[in-house]
Amino acid sequence: MSKEEQNNHDETNQNPQEPTISRRYFLAGSACLSVATAVSLSPLLNAEEVPSSEDLIQKHYKELSTEEKKEIFAKLESEINQQYGVTAKISDPAPLDGVEFAYVLNLGRCIGCRKCVYACMDENNQSRSPQKQYIRVMKMKKGTINLETSSHDYPEKEASSKDHFYMPVACQQCREPKCIEVCPVKATWKEKDGIVVVDYNWCIGCRYCEAACPYHARRFNFAKPQIPKQEINPDMGYLSNRPRYMGVMEKCTFCLHKTRRGEYPSCMEVCPTGSRKFGNIRDPESEVRKIIEQERVFVLKQEVGTLPKFYYTFAK
Amino acid sequence: MNTGFPKVFNDLAKTVLLGNRTYSLWMFVLIAISLLGLNAFSRQLAHGLYTTGMGDEVSWGLYISNFAFLVGMAAAAVMMVIPAYIFKDEEIHKVVIFTELWAIAALVMCLLFVTADIGRPDRLWHMFPVIGVFNWPTSMLTWDVLVLNGYLLLNLYVCGYVLYKKYMGQKLVAKHYIPIVFLAIAWAPLIHTITAFLFQGLGARPFWHSGLIAPRFLASAFAAGPAFIILVFKIMDHYKCCTIHKDVIAKIRIIVTVSLLVNLLLVGSELFTELYSGSEHSIHLSFLLGFHGKSVLAPWIWSAIALNVIAAAILLLPARENPRFLTIACVMIIIGIWVEKGLGFVISGFIPTPLGDFVQYQPTLNELTVCFGILAFGLLIYTALLKIAVPIINGQLCQRKVD
Numbered sequence: 001m002s003k004e005e006q007n008n009h010d011e012t013n014q015n016p017q018e019p020t021i022s023r024r025y026f027l028a029g030s031a032c033l034s035v036a037t038a039v040s041l042s043p044l045l046n047a048e049e050v051p052s053s054e055d056l057i058q059k060h061y062k063e064l065s066t067e068e069k070k071e072i073f074a075k076l077e078s079e080i081n082q083q084y085g086v087t088a089k090i091s092d093p094a095p096l097d098g099v100e101f102a103y104v105l106n107l108g109r110c111i112g113c114r115k116c117v118y119a120c121m122d123e124n125n126q127s128r129s130p131q132k133q134y135i136r137v138m139k140m141k142k143g144t145i146n147l148e149t150s151s152h153d154y155p156e157k158e159a160s161s162k163d164h165f166y167m168p169v170a171c172q173q174c175r176e177p178k179c180i181e182v183c184p185v186k187a188t189w190k191e192k193d194g195i196v197v198v199d200y201n202w203c204i205g206c207r208y209c210e211a212a213c214p215y216h217a218r219r220f221n222f223a224k225p226q227i228p229k230q231e232i233n234p235d236m237g238y239l240s241n242r243p244r245y246m247g248v249m250e251k252c253t254f255c256l257h258k259t260r261r262g263e264y265p266s267c268m269e270v271c272p273t274g275s276r277k278f279g280n281i282r283d284p285e286s287e288v289r290k291i292i293e294q295e296r297v298f299v300l301k302q303e304v305g306t307l308p309k310f311y312y313t314f315a316k
Numbered sequence: 317m318n319t320g321f322p323k324v325f326n327d328l329a330k331t332v333l334l335g336n337r338t339y340s341l342w343m344f345v346l347i348a349i350s351l352l353g354l355n356a357f358s359r360q361l362a363h364g365l366y367t368t369g370m371g372d373e374v375s376w377g378l379y380i381s382n383f384a385f386l387v388g389m390a391a392a393a394v395m396m397v398i399p400a401y402i403f404k405d406e407e408i409h410k411v412v413i414f415t416e417l418w419a420i421a422a423l424v425m426c427l428l429f430v431t432a433d434i435g436r437p438d439r440l441w442h443m444f445p446v447i448g449v450f451n452w453p454t455s456m457l458t459w460d461v462l463v464l465n466g467y468l469l470l471n472l473y474v475c476g477y478v479l480y481k482k483y484m485g486q487k488l489v490a491k492h493y494i495p496i497v498f499l500a501i502a503w504a505p506l507i508h509t510i511t512a513f514l515f516q517g518l519g520a521r522p523f524w525h526s527g528l529i530a531p532r533f534l535a536s537a538f539a540a541g542p543a544f545i546i547l548v549f550k551i552m553d554h555y556k557c558c559t560i561h562k563d564v565i566a567k568i569r570i571i572v573t574v575s576l577l578v579n580l581l582l583v584g585s586e587l588f589t590e591l592y593s594g595s596e597h598s599i600h601l602s603f604l605l606g607f608h609g610k611s612v613l614a615p616w617i618w619s620a621i622a623l624n625v626i627a628a629a630i631l632l633l634p635a636r637e638n639p640r641f642l643t644i645a646c647v648m649i650i651i652g653i654w655v656e657k658g659l660g661f662v663i664s665g666f667i668p669t670p671l672g673d674f675v676q677y678q679p680t681l682n683e684l685t686v687c688f689g690i691l692a693f694g695l696l697i698y699t700a701l702l703k704i705a706v707p708i709i710n711g712q713l714c715q716r717k718v719d
Contacts, residue, residue: 021333033347040355047362051438060442060449130366136671147672148599169671178520184457185442186449202449204442205365205435208457210375214520216671220375220435223366246364247435301670304519 048224049246060186061199061239069238076242083243084227088234090242093260095193101254102194102281102309104291105168108316109275112137112159112166116267116276120170123255123266124241125233127225134252135170135267136216170267171196171217171252172300172308179209179218188249194309195254197239203248210249214304218251254278281309291315324483327713332700338555339703346696353689356682357432365435368683373675374666378687379433381658383426385540386694387511388533388657390422390467392541394504395571401497407561413705414552415545416475419504421698423468428690456514463507470500479705485714508533515665523600523665532582533657538575540653542568543646548702550643557706569642573631576649580628583621583656603674604664611667612676617660623652 054075058064064072073090080088117135126132138150142163150167151158159166177196180188187203190196210218224246236242237257244250255265259278268276279286288311291297297311335343360367370377393415399405400412431437442448443461452458477493512530519525546568549560590598599608606614627648635641668674679687707713 021330026333036351037354040351041358043355043358043362045362048364056438136673138671146596147670148596148668150672152671152673178518181454182457182518184451184455184461186451187442202439202442203436204439206430206433206457207375207435208455208514210372211665212518212520214670216372216669216673219372221364222368222371222435223364245436249435 055201058201060202062189073238076238080232080236080243084229084232086229086232086234088232088236088242090236090238091257092238093257095191095195096260097192098282099280100194100282100309101173101259102279102288102292102311103173103254104277104288104295104297104311104313106275106277106313106315107165107167108314109273110137110166110168111273112139112154112161112164112168113272114156114159115270115272116168119266119270120252122231123233123258124253125225125227125236125243126219126250127221127223127227127244128231129226130223132219132221132225132250134217134219135168137166137168139164140167167312168267169215169217169300170310171254172215172306172310173252173254175307175309176305178212178214178304178306182208182212184208191239191256193256193260195256196251197253197256198249198251199239200242200244200248200250205247205249207249214301214306215308218249220249221246323715327483327715328704331704331707331713335703339699343696343699346692346699349692350689350696353686353692356685356689359682360432360686361437367680369677369679370683371675371677373669373673374663374677376433376662376666377677378658378679378683379429381662382687382690383429383433384511384515384533384662385654385657386422386426386429387464388508388537388653389541389544390419390426391504391508391534392537392545393419393422393471394501395538395542395575396545396568397497397501397504399567401494401501405567407564408567410709411549411558411560411564413475413478413709414548414702416471416500417701417705418541418545418548418698419471420468420475421694421701423464423471424697425690425694426464427468428693429687432686432690456510456517459510460507460514463503463510467500467503467507470496470503474500475701475705479708482708482711483714505534508537515662520670521665522597524661526586528582528586529661532579532586535575535579535582536653536657539572539579540650542572542575543649546572546646547643547650550639552702552706557702558710565642569631569636572646572649573628573636576624576628576631579653580624599668600664603667604660609674612678613659613664613667616655617664620652620655620660623648624656627652 058072059068069092073092076090077088080086114137117133117137120126120134121128121132124134126134136152138147138152139154139158139161140146140150142165173194173196175194177190180186180190180196184206185202185204188196188198188209205220207220210220221244225244227243232243233241235257237253240253240255240257255263259265264278268278277287277291279288281289281292283289291313292311295313295315297313299308299311368377396408396412396415400409431440434440443450443458445452450458452462474493474496478488481488509530512533515521515524516526516529546565549565549568552558553560587601590601602608603611604613604617605611606618627645630636630641630645636645663677667676704713
């Protein structure tokens with residue numbers, strides 16, 4: 001373009017009264033600019049993920065009819081089959097009436113072995129490269145609950161140290177979740193049973209929810225998630241552990257594809273110390289309800305007003 | 317070529333495409349950097365935001381930093397519009413359009429920076445009212461979408477109206493644009509206030525959760541924006557594009573001085589509150605300043621504080637009358653405020669994370685290229701707009717001379 005301008009400029013000098021743009025130079029300049037633009041855009045040819053036309057116009061989860069959902073699930077299952085060679089079943093269990101899930105974690109027992117972290121990753125088809133983990137275990141000095149002095153990436157051999165205690169943190173499934181307030185497109189919301197979910201097909205990836213979460217519970221797919229074929233968990237929930245896209249947010253869903261059919265979340269199942277308890281807080285007979293009523297429990301960062309349904313206790 | 321529209325088109329194309337050697341070279345450089353930016357952005361689209369230095373710990377980086385800074389630069393146009401239209405300052409009135417055009421260019425950059433930051437630009441339509449799902453009024457981001465686009469439209473209308481009428485050799489009809497000008501005056505502080513609310517409304521981030529953020533944003537914007545305008549006017553004057561009365565520069569200088577001092581006061585107040593109390597929340601600030609282990613940002617923020625303080629000193633001393641010192645002060649203010657707002661404010665909010673993890677952020681080359689590309693594209697737009705506006709305002713480019 002500049003060349004064209006330069007040339008025009010020279011012409012202008014010859015005829016200062018009537019500056020004109022010669023058609024030939026204009027076309028040559030436009031052609032140069034178009035080629036340069038096309039070259040600039042060329043990395044798009046190697047795009048790791050290209051949304052299909054159906055993906056581009058898919059509606060918000062809550063606006064989909066049962067029929068449309070069925071089609072989408074079938075399409076996803078065939079895509080997963082193609083990509084990973086796995087016959088996956090995508091379920092979409094609805095929240096159960098009269099159920100509100102809560103979690104209790106006994107810090108007196110947790111030894112910081114991080115088995116929950118990896119069981120969660122396996123269950124939820126999280127990206128292995130780069131690695132995404134929903135649960136962060138902090139090694140804390142005894143005598144304080146100061147997060148800033150905690151160690152986040154302590155080596156495995158430093159688990160079960162006598163001078164420390166260990167505090168695993170994942171999504172606190174708040175009653176007043178700040179993440180869903182800030183989302184500009186309502187791509188994340190709280191279900192009837194209190195679980196905060198993300199529509200991976202609606203999230204625009206602005207990461208405002210990640211900035212708003214006081215528990216560092218949300219994870220963003222900065223890269224295309226990579227999972228080895230043999231590690232795919234074929235038992236998938238549409239709103240939980242189906243494979244995610246590049247550029248969208250994800251988070252702990254209390255393993256809703258399992259818990260809504262009466263099973264326990266994987267982090268609890270794998271815990272070797274029995275530090276983790278999960279259940280229906282509305283059921284007066286449930287274990288979590290009894291612990292919350294009888295033990296001395298606390299929530300993390302009560303001052304931010306999020307009212308978590310994830311409780312901590314220091315019991316024997 | 318006597319018919320209206322094609323002649324407008326022809327005139328505009330000629331004005332933008334033809335220029336002297338300096339102009340051509342400048343535009344060539346801007347186009348080249350813009351294309352490099354487009355290339356880097358394509359790479360980011362292809363491989364995700366993994367190509368940036370951001371991660372789950374520091375999840376907003378230079379894109380949002382530049383966004384916050386440029387919203388301020390756009391809002392700052394109002395500091396010239398107020399004297400021109402409310403105090404009826406004739407000299408400023410003659411050149412006010414050049415600042416309104418800057419608001420347009422700055423807003424375009426803002427929108428591009430947001431687009432560069434989001435993970436799925438293909439889903440941007442989800443955010444459009446009516447066809448998407450617009451979480452208004454709960455999400456501050458939806459407010460920001462409304463006020464930024466609204467401000468862009470207001471400025472496009474005012475500039476378009478004034479320039480078109482002058483080009484056509486017609487008289488401006490006050491009732492056709494003055495109400496819009498006044499609406500834009502009220503709207504300008506709003507865009508920066510809402511952008512501040514985006515951050516300060518988050519209880520999860522103690523560093524941002526302060527009532528002083530919106531006033532600080534405004535004060536720093538009203539220092540950096542007019543400082544930039546002074547530089548633009550000096551350049552226009554230097555290249556004899558149009559005569560800028562020296563009173564205009566002097567008046568803008570006063571605006572810059574007062575705003576800068578107010579900003580220093582607010583920053584000082586915030587520093588005192590955080591550091592004197594020594595509460596746990598001050599960890600972000602003490603880390604930023606380098607009091608809490610090694611901080612990549614510390615040299616930057618100390619330089620920014622030094623730049624702003626020295627600039628304030630120059631503006632308060634008689635040296636301010638020296639054009640060279642004024643230029644230096646303006647450059648110092650722009651850089652100082654950019655660092656304070658971008659690196660100092662946005663990025664520090666993420667260090668440490670809400671769980672106390674200290675992760676440093678360093679932008680990648682690809683990310684920097686996208687940033688420079690957007691900035692170059694903004695300057696390209698601004699230069700093209702000025703190239704059209706200057707001869708129209710000077711009366712050299714018009715369809716029919718005013719009778």
